Amino acid sequence: MKNQLFKFVIALLVLMLTFTLPGQTEKEKRKITQPGVTGSVAGGVEGGLSGAVSGGVSGGVSGGVVDEKSKQTAHVEGGIPYDQTNDFSLETKLVIKLSMKIMEVTATDSRLISSQTTEAENGKRATIVQGEIIPWKNSQGKIEYKENTLRLEITPSIQEGKGIALTIQIQINQFEPKTVQESKMQAVKSELVQNLATAAIELLKNKKTGTRIVAQITPMILKKTGAQTVKSGEPIQLKDALIIVNEHVAYRDKSFHFKHDEGLTFRIIDKGLYLLAFQEIPGGKAVGVANGNKIKFTLGKDRFLIYCREPILPAGKWRVWIRHQPDLKGEPMGCSVETLAMALTRCQ
Numbered sequence: 373m374k375n376q377l378f379k380f381v382i383a384l385l386v387l388m389l390t391f392t393l394p395g396q397t398e399k400e401k402r403k404i405t406q407p408g409v410t411g412s413v414a415g416g417v418e419g420g421l422s423g424a425v426s427g428g429v430s431g432g433v434s435g436g437v438v439d440e441k442s443k444q445t446a447h448v449e450g451g452i453p454y455d456q457t458n459d460f461s462l463e464t465k466l467v468i469k470l471s472m473k474i475m476e477v478t479a480t481d482s483r484l485i486s487s488q489t490t491e492a493e494n495g496k497r498a499t500i501v502q503g504e505i506i507p508w509k510n511s512q513g514k515i516e517y518k519e520n521t522l523r524l525e526i527t528p529s530i531q532e533g534k535g536i537a538l539t540i541q542i543q544i545n546q547f548e549p550k551t552v553q554e555s556k557m558q559a560v561k562s563e564l565v566q567n568l569a570t571a572a573i574e575l576l577k578n579k580k581t582g583t584r585i586v587a588q589i590t591p592m593i594l595k596k597t598g599a600q601t602v603k604s605g606e607p608i609q610l611k612d613a614l615i616i617v618n619e620h621v622a623y624r625d626k627s628f629h630f631k632h633d634e635g636l637t638f639r640i641i642d643k644g645l646y647l648l649a650f651q652e653i654p655g656g657k658a659v660g661v662a663n664g665n666k667i668k669f670t671l672g673k674d675r676f677l678i679y680c681r682e683p684i685l686p687a688g689k690w691r692v693w694i695r696h697q698p699d700l701k702g703e704p705m706g707c708s709v710e711t712l713a714m715a716l717t718r719c720q
Contacts (some may be wrong), residue, residue, distance in 0.1 A: 388651050455598055459689060460661040460668045461596050466494045468528040468536060469592040471499040474502075474575075478582045485585075491594070497527045506547060518547035518554065522575075528591055536591045537568045542575055598660045602650040604632045612681040615707070617643070623707055630709040637715050638707040643674065645700035647715050649693045656718060660692030671696055695719055 379623060475486045492498035503521030510516055525541040543558040565571040568590065576585035602608070608630050615623040615638060622640055630636065635649040648667075649656060660669030660676075662685055667678040669692060684690075697719050710718075 374529050390550065410556050427513055458663075459544050460595055460663055460666075461689070462599050462661055462691065465596050466530065466597040467491045467596055467698050468494060468530070469594055470498060470526060470528065470686075471590045471592070472500070472526075473523075473588040475586045475588060479582055492526065492528055495527070497525050497697070500524045500526070503545075508547070508549065516667065518549075519545040520547055521545050524587065526589070530593065531564070535564050535569075536564045536593070538565055538571065538573075538589060538591065539589070540573060540589075544576075563589075565589070565591055567591060597689075599691040601691050602632055602685065606632055606650075606685065608632070608650060608685060609679050609682065610636070610678065610684060614677075614679045616677040616679065626707050628707070628709045633712055634709055635712045635715045636707060636709055637718065641705065641707055642701055644696060644698035644720060646697075647695040647719050649695075649711075649712055649715075650690065651693065651712075653712060655719070656693035656695035658691050658693050660694055661689040662692055663688075667692055669694055 469489065471489045473487045476483045476485055486502060488500050488502075490498045490500060492695055501521050503519065503524045506518045506520065508516045508518045521544070523543040523545070525543075526627055527539045528652065529537045529539070531537050538561075540563070541558070542563040543556065546555050549554070561573055563571045570588055570590045573587045573589065574584050578584070609639075610626065610628045612634065613626045613628070614621055614625070615626070617640055623638065628636060632651060635647050635653070637645060637647050639645050647653065647656065648660070650662075652658070659671060660667055664687075665680045665683050667676075669676050669682065671694065695716075700719075
């Protein structure tokens with residue numbers, strides 16, 4: 373993966389010297405500007421990203437160095453990685469698996485630059501970012517994060533009897549540390565594709581040589597079944613569990629074994645008491661899903677993740693009920709397993 377991304381970054385930076393987004397008018401080219409960049413950018417866009425700010429830079433970063441130790445590789449930041457254990461859908465729904473290859477295509481040959489696979493819900497966006505994020509120390513000694521990236525935002529929408537409509541927003545960012553130049557190009561593409569068919573969508577084109585950068589995207593409609601209810605007698609285990617609330621660890625290294633008619637209670641300071649169960653409970657809501665070694669649920673603006681060392685239940689997705697008592701806040705903190713009857717009495 374790292375090798376693919378490295379090849380992609382090198383190819384992207386070299387090709388951007390002479391490439392432009394296809395189908396842009398002169399008016400559209402003049403609109404492509406970056407805050408802090410002044411002067412005409414139309415000629416720069418025509419010539420490629422590295423020249424996009426050749427008309428002049430004012431108000432931007434000057435001086436400075438790249439913090440090499442902190443350089444990071446960009447990644448898939450939206451959508452759902454194609455992995456069954458990352459499926460936490462509570463109800464049955466349709467998703468679209470998107471297999472994508474970025475190719476360099478010449479008149480006589482083609483070369484794979486990179487490939488990605490992700491999923492998006494019907495009508496929802498998946499975002500793929502490739503390239504690198506560069507921490508840049510400016511002349512005032514402050515760190516600013518610059519991008520050499522290609523960003524694709526893909527929204528698939530199933531059109532009954534027609535196929536899958538793909539809306540693709542392309543954004544290309546370039547930062548050149550030696551010349552302290554930044555540039556951005558963006559465009560929106562639309563394509564109607566049949567399920568399991570491959571669409572070849574042109575992203576960049578070198579007008580002099582005819583060489584193109586093309587995204588080959590193959591959509592596949594998948595039906596994700598909803599979560600099941602745990603059967604009576606099924607053993608449940610949370611081994612070396614981390615309970616994480618809004619990306620902050622509330623509890624760590626907790627291990628519990630319990631039965632279908634028992635529940636886990638835990639208290640979060642300033643948020644209240646929670647009862648977690650694998651069967652329907654009075655006052656509870658089926659908002660969570662257990663899959664593999666994780667439980668995920670959201671209550672209001674609070675996002676919960678329970679991460680365990682080993683699988684919690686046999687393979688599959690399992691429905692989780694949560695009862696929240698927001699008025700039972702503060703100390704004492706703690707987690708405990710008890711019968712649902714006792715736990716419900718404490719939650720009154």
